[in-house]
Amino acid sequence: MEFKSKDFTDAKRVLKIRGLTVGLAGRPNADPVLRGIDLDIRAGETHCLVGESGSGKSVTSLTAMGLLPKDALEIQGGSIDLEGIEITQAKPAQMRALRARRIAMIFQEPMTALNPVLRVGEQIEEVLNMHSDLSRAEAKARTIDMMEQVHLPDVERIYAAFPHQLSGGQRQRIMIAMALILDPDLLIADEPTTALDVTTQLQILKLISEMQERHGTAVLFITHDMGVVAEIADTVSVMQKGRIVESAPIRQLLTAPKEDYTRKLLQAVPNLDPRAPRAPAEARDVITVDGLEMTYGGGGFFRASQGVRAAQDVNFTIQPGRTLGIVGESGSGKSTVARAIMRLIDPTAGKVTVAGTEIAQLSRRQLQPHRKHFQIVFQDPYRSLNPRWTVARSLCEGPINFGTSRADAMEHAAELMELVDLPRDALDRYPHQFSGGQRQRIAIARAVAMKPDLLVADEAVSALDVSVQAQVLDLLDDVQEKFGIAMLFITHDLRVAAQICDEVLVMQKGVVVEHGPAGEVLAAPRHDYTRNLIEAAPGRHWDFANFRALDRTTPVTGATL
Structure with a gap:
């Protein structure tokens, strides 16, 4: 693998942070959020700041921009030198003048x-x-x-x-x-590609690199994805609980990480090596999709139009204990297929048979008794869990609605909490009292509470840190093995699909362009679009778990700007 190897020793130092400490405003005795941060970035250098959610990455960037939330966080010590200007002492008017001209920021969600x-x-x-x-x-x-x-x-x-x-x-x-x-002299990019599909992410990373080369800008790139780090970094700092625990050039960090935490982050990165294929738990189809189509819009009273065909002639089956992954870019139609199967939208044509019942043409009233057979886990658990309900109420709602007694539902809820590695006594808490990964575990427990035949996971791990993502993928695997559930897994990341899917179906602009066993689709893709998706996977040339490069020889057409 080719590493960026430019020496920045003699380059102009753009940002110098020393001993930066940030804490809760008005609470000097509380534990600091940032604890003595030291950081240097030079002209033309890309310095990646990595770590899990809550490690302090974004607080570091907001402090450098002078954008700490007023009355919530405050600088309690240290210095931030932006080419001779002390940011920690700058007045609001001075910071307004510096932003955009000397220092600029790209946020995660535009x-x-x-x-x-x-x-x-x-x-x-x-x-x-x-x-x-x-x-x-x-x-x-x-x-x-x-x-x-x-x-x-x-x-x-x-x-x-x-x-x-x-x-x-x-x-x-x-x-x-x-x-x-x-x-500007310094560009801070705070998770600018996390919400993007892999091909768009690759284009944005190339663009930032191109613009950096053209303008000589220093870049502080904040991310939790070590795959992205491997593609763009010159130097890396790893943060944990408000401290920088390791800093090194990219080659040194990936080949010889010193800290256990750094090794943990690297080993959590999914790779493109597909899982071993599994035999069905039973010789039957949990779900059969035949000729599914979904068209949005179309002719109205005053106009004639064919509308937008979001999904065309989609066909597949899934057996108990098996996982089918649908992959593709944003707008490819994969989430449309998931919503149509869940009857969150009504398909335009085709048949969907779940647990022996054809559900595509049922009315909402007719569908109600069958909903327990298919459940969904959404991308954002905070939005899918009622913030005013306790976890216990969320987990008990479905079973009680289908006739389970309250006492039995509560006992089952406690068992589910243990299944997803959360304490029983957390049942009385509310969603905001949990981390993102814990909320997703609760969402999975809620779906499994109905003992479904089919579980649909729609980008269920895309918003999570790679280490939390790995834990949730393991949890889904354990749940599937224990209950023999068939799973439809929607993702834009082929690295994730490789870890959990037995079969992969690739969609582009509403059309299925490739479908087969995960090992065949990922190892020997037949379609150019699939090869582009694989080529765009960040860090695809690296075996992070063993700190070594891989020889990826799959021919690709390449993603272009």
């Missing part, structure tokens, strides 16, 4: 960072209007030029578009253009 009621071109121009003396015509010309630099198509149309009219990748490109339009 839809919440962009103003939904302003056109994106106007939002980029706003940076120029605040920090330069360019005329209106000059500002627009500069904006158009920067939009072209970040490879946005049809820039005149996108310039006049609102954020909701753009894809996730296009919105992230707008954020990059906004951050770099004044050529």
Whole structure:
């Protein structure tokens, strides 16, 4: 594998952090959130800050930007030197002048960072209007030029578009253009690709690297994905519980990590080696999907239109104890298929047979008795769990609705908590009192409470840290083995699919382009689109568990900007 090996020793130091300590505002005796952080970043260098949720990565970036939440967190010690400017002592007006011109930031979720009621071109121009003396015509010309630099198509149309009219990748490109339009010395990228599918992620990573090369920008890249780190980093710092526990050049960190925590993070990264195929627990089909189609829109009273075909002629079966993965980019139709099977939407055509009953044409009333046979785990457990209900109420609701006594439902709920490695006495807590990984465990317990024949997991681990992700994947595997459940697993990450799926079905623009055993699809893909997905998987050339490079010789067409 090729590592970035440029020596930055003689490069200009852009950011110098020494002894940075951040704690809860007004509570000097409470445990600090950041504990004596030391960090250096030089011009042209990409320094990756990695660690699990809660390790302090984002607090470090917000502190450097002067964006700590007021009355919640405060700097309690240390210094942040941005090319001679002491950030910890800077006044609000001085920080406003520094942002965008000297230091800029790309946030994780552009839809919440962009103003939904302003056109994106106007939002980029706003940076120029605040920090330069360019005329209106000059500002627009500069904006158009920067939009072209970040490879946005049809820039005149996108310039006049609102954020909701753009894809996730296009919105992230707008954020990059906004951050770099004044050529800042330091760019902070806080999980900018976590919510993107793998091909769009690859494009964004290439784009940041290209823009960095063009402008000589220092980059502080925050991520929990060691696969991404392997692709882009020059140097790496690993954070745990508010401390930096290890810092090293990328080659040294990946080949000879010193700390147990670093080794744990590396070994949690999924790879593309598919699991050993499993025989069905029983010789029957739990679910049969035959000719499933879903079309959105279509002809109305005043117009004739064929609508958007989100899924076309989808066919598959799943047996007890087996997992079928549906993979593809955003917009490929995979989640549409999952929602149609769950009857959260009504399919336009086709048959869906679950546990011997054809459910695609049933009315909502007719469907109700059959819902216990198929359950779903969503991507965001915080949104799928009622925040006003205790865990006990969430776990008991389904069984009680189907005739189980309250006492039996409570006992079953306690057993489920143990099954997902949570304490029984946590039943009286509320969702906000748990971590993201724990909430997902509760969501899995709620789904399993109904003793379903089919479990649908729709991007159920994509929002989790890699170490928590590995734990949840192991949990799904254990649950499936114990209860013989058939599982439909929706994901955009082929690395995850390799760890849990027996078969893989690849979708592109609503069409199934490849379907077969996971070992065949991932080891010898037949379709160019599948090969592009595999090539885009971050860290695909690395065996993280054994700290060594892999020889990946699968021919690919390559993802392009």
